[in-house]
Amino acid sequence: MTHRRKIAFLHRWIPAKLSILLFLLPQIQIAQAKANNDESIFLDDVPVVLSASRLTQPVSEAPVAVTVLDRQMIRDSGAWDLSEVFRLVPGMYVAYHADPYFSADSTVAYHGMVTTTTSDRMQVLIDGRSVYSGLFGGVNWSDLPIVLDDIERIEVIRGPDSASYGANSYLGVINIITRHPSDFQGASASVSYGTSRTEGIFYYGNKNGNLSYQITASERKDNGEDSMIHNPTSQVTFWTLNKYDNKNIQTFNFRAAYQASATDTLDFQFGYNGGSRQAGEYNNFWPASRTTDNHFEMLNWRRVLEGGSELTVKAFHTEERVNARLQDSDGFSNGDATFKRDDLEIQHTFSPTNTTRMVWGGSIRQDVTYAPYYLGVEENQYLYGNFPYRLGRLFANLEWHIRPDLLLNIGGMLENNSYTGTDLTPRIALNWHITPNHTIRVGHSRATRSPSVYEKVYEEYWRAPNLYPNLPELKPERVKATDIGYIGKVGKVDIDFRFFYDDYTDLIDVKNHNSSANGNLNAGDALMRGYELQVKAPLSEQTHLTYGLSGGSVNSNDVNGVVYSGSLPSYNHNLMITHQFNEQWRGSFVAYQIAKTKFNATDYNPVLGRGYYVDGNRRFDGKISRHFNLDGHQTEVAFIIQNIANAHYFEYRHDNQFPGRLARINVKMDF
Template identity: 70%
Template sequence: MLAEKKRIIRTNYCGIRHSKRLPKLLSRRSGCAALLFFLLHQMATARPGDESIFLDDIPVILSASRLSQPINETPVAVTIIDRQMIKDSGAWDLSEVFRLVPGMYVAYHADPYFSADSTVAYHGMVTTTTSDRMQVLIDGRSVYASLFGGVNWSDLPIVLDDIERIEVIRGPDSASYGANSYSGVINIITRHPAETQGKTLSMAFGNGRKEAIFRYGGKTGALSYRLTASLREDQGEDDRIKRPTSVFTFWNLNKYDNKTIQNLNLRADYQVNSADTMEFQFGYNGGPREVGEYNNVSAISRQAENHFEMLHWRRALEGGGELSVQAFHTVERVYARLKDSDGVSDGDAILRRYDLEVQHTFSPFQNARLVWGGSVRYDQTYAPYYLGVGDNQYLYGDFPYHLRRFFGNLEWRARPDLIFNVGGMIENNTYTGTDTTPRFAVNWHVQPGHTLRLSHSRATRSPSVYEKVYDSYWRSANLYPGLPEMQTERVKSTELGYLGKYGKLDMDFRLFYDDYSQLIDVRNKRSAANGNLNAGTAVMRGYELQLKAQLTDKTRLIYGLSGGGVKSNNVNGVVYSDSLPKYSHSLMLSHKANDQWSGSLVAYQVAQTKFNATDYNPIENRGYYIDGNRRVDGRINYQFKVGGRSAECSLIAQNLADARYFEYRHDNELPGRALRLNFKLDL
């Protein structure tokens, strides 16, 4: 099992030059129809061989369809971020590693209102900092927040060194993971305790940052376990903006975003017998957190306390099948005193989640595999300050949310070179009723090392608790009682992808066409007054390219590129147009000089970006776009022995050129050059 797991994580992917003509290709429907006809004709006349010739040294994906599949047979595009890639990136926050994913937009500490956390959004479409259109999982456990949607990255009970790999599904995947897997899915997979035996101490010191991590891994008979404890202090952004766009004080000051993060994480795996395994996880994250901004809502005091418990049972079945049951419980707490224009308010919030999922994988007939199952979830949200809208006292209580899901995906190898994936999910929730999200994909191995993928899927996003409360508020008797009840957001997504191997170069290229409808807007009175909170529409066309090149045995190059555009009716003044950068690049070059010295250089470039319509004010020098930016990070690592024990020391420099630029809006300035020293010792 461990040998297979190590084989799974050996590779990752990235991209190349862009062309302005590429995003237009999928808009030509007649051209697509002709291409589809050509592909089907070629499939019908090709001469297949043994499937093993198409799968040599191909990494395996666990998340795309809930089936374990080679990356060139998944129904959606996937980026793998492995352990070495995380290490070479020099990332401080977990959110930072996603800058390496084509099509991903990351803004450092963009949220000033609830968590002072980073925004991680796939394919733009960001109207709020919470980035609520992407599902995030840790070992299959959803950490998508119920209050505003999205993820509070600093509140996750996990440290970077405990991550085995991250699988990023680039595109809608509601067929596998339901509503809120609307634009993509991130699945963070932690290391097995058997791979983290012994004691390890890690320490980091740098500009406004310091951290200590202790990890202990042990084994007793068939039980292996790992305990990780960490303490982090992070001073966040500079207090003052170095290059403000306005003379007004508000636009000269950064947010309050200092953090102290205490983490405790336990994972234990028990091999009951030859067929059954039990996995238990517990995690805690807590500590004081600043939030807010000058002359606006800010915290006099704020304390986070989050924990989860998860139990996962698996049974291996004959013929390669598996039966699994997973249950978890999560509690997210915030104790806060908030200062705003009305004085001091109680900002406490409690979010609870209970989830139970059953999944069965088997082969229903020759050359086919089927995964199917279902889950139930119960969420309860208490946040009077954030959910108290108007004078409606009902809005001050706990908000229950029930979710029931049934899913399935059939993989059928019609021929050794031709694979079909057909799947979908039926989902029922308290807020919007029942939805069905199907997907169809075909992968054709044209030749060994060259695969074409054509897929079409539909996905949804359910309203957050905050949006549902506003929906009830606008439809109250004294406002707009005839307003239709809010529905789910919807997207129809079509993709044409290519995966190829050229010697030491791996390539992953895709064209996509996403048609969004029923986009939700509850904050704008115009939407309620005009009688539709689901009036927004948008069409997104674009391309993505990932390249991985093993230049030598010691040198690796990883490159990513994405680009495209968004067109929208921008109804009621909610702007979606241009909310996708025209292009973005990422480049990582890593080299191992010898057994002791290694290093990496990482560069990012993002074109001008438009996200926040309320930010526009030409009189104060805030234009329609946030200017494009470039950034370079570097890392030097030295491995050595201390008393016969393995040790390593790393010097990491983020934003080497001390570039001062804005992300998301004109008062969110990235910190300048940040140096830190990391030290790690096996005890």
């Protein structure tokens, strides 16, 4: 058997054997568990998640698979960009600075099927506030007003969750939960310096009676990728050069929490992100004179009601502005863009009976997008340059403990938007606690993705009288998702394993002329099957291991040349080992490996030897830190190296190359 065949055999054999093993392990303790019917044994010391169903639940009772990245994991990862943290999530594909034209930003995509650099099929929230952009869909990670050290934890829902968060929660949901103002009192400063990177951060927190507040201010300079591509796929000038992608990022965050009474709490947040960015390819654009000016305001009121119920009202306003002057073959163009969002949500959580809990509520939203260059309208056509999007939602989820060892979650979202009308996205899941430490979950859900503003405008373009006036209106993308999961604890080892089967239909393509000519912009479909495993194991009291593995396949009709088949890597590994040497010294080692991945990218060129596939890669990172007291101030000095092996590999496209070895030192001091 050849080496390649051995590898392929192992990746088929491992998940099959794991599934048998994980099924048999719980049987060992069934007899003991059935002898004790106390419900408390099924609420063992397991992680609690907030995002899966909008109810606070142990991860073993959530209706979907969830990965929790806690504060210590984020620090141990040595990540520089927020996007890099998600390399630790099974099934997640992260590409460094992949966007070549609007904002040289990273791609974070779950389960492949990446057709745009913004990865528009996944919802992203910060403290429950959607940061999913309306222009192209997806998220501009560098434009978010947040720093890594403000994050308390990140909950990643691995699978569709439109039942809880509506359209665009199509492949998964990321909810970034920040630190509460009461968690940090005093002042702190942090400085980082390294290869092409510098950053300074200042923190301040205080409490005055029932009011606690926190301020974070930072400035970051990042020179991005190497200017030249190492070992390019072609000697044609364009394929030897990387993007203009330097960044200068300033952020400011303010958060205040006020305990107005024994039952009422007010939480206010303000955030700002601004600065200069480069964005442009050598063959199309000169470096864009591009600056961003983004801010948000959010107010959250929470009232505790009788019997443990609660009512929350959340309102937020987001405004994202880009000022850009672009130069292409037609001369100079105005690349300005503005996106505004206003959202109001009401949510009520209560317990109808002793064995049930329920959350229900609704929200209204309006988005307005202005982007003459990207949407193909004249700058002075004000009425045509602003594109509104309106959304109304009703949602509910019921958690029912049928008996101590059997839990049913059932819920859904009813929503109406001004682009595609009304949709209902239901979900049902059954969790069986075979023993206190072993749970089987079976779930099925429906989810949708609404067209972005860019896609909606493109649809109207194709429907022009001189093109295809009878073209049907765009519909939302749809998925039927089924998964079988196991959540267990074997000794001190935590295991989360699942199989998934997702059937995608009505996939949108508006760029390809053939899609319009054939009279269907929703012609795509794909069938995805695969597995995911995540393991957390203490190797000793001082040493801990975290491991993730995923793989599977995608079959598609690849209609009109839009390629989805093969877009899910056959395997994707992540591994992190941390060790606490003593009270002062701590170290971590992180490794990533991914198989070759197919992308529906624009650099497909068989003549130059470039197919849709981007080769697989592996990467190693390391961090060592020392804590000590310096003149009465708690101080930490950390040394981080990313890409230790100095590997020059491509991500997403054959002109998007991760930089070589990157080293930096970070000093943080509390005052």
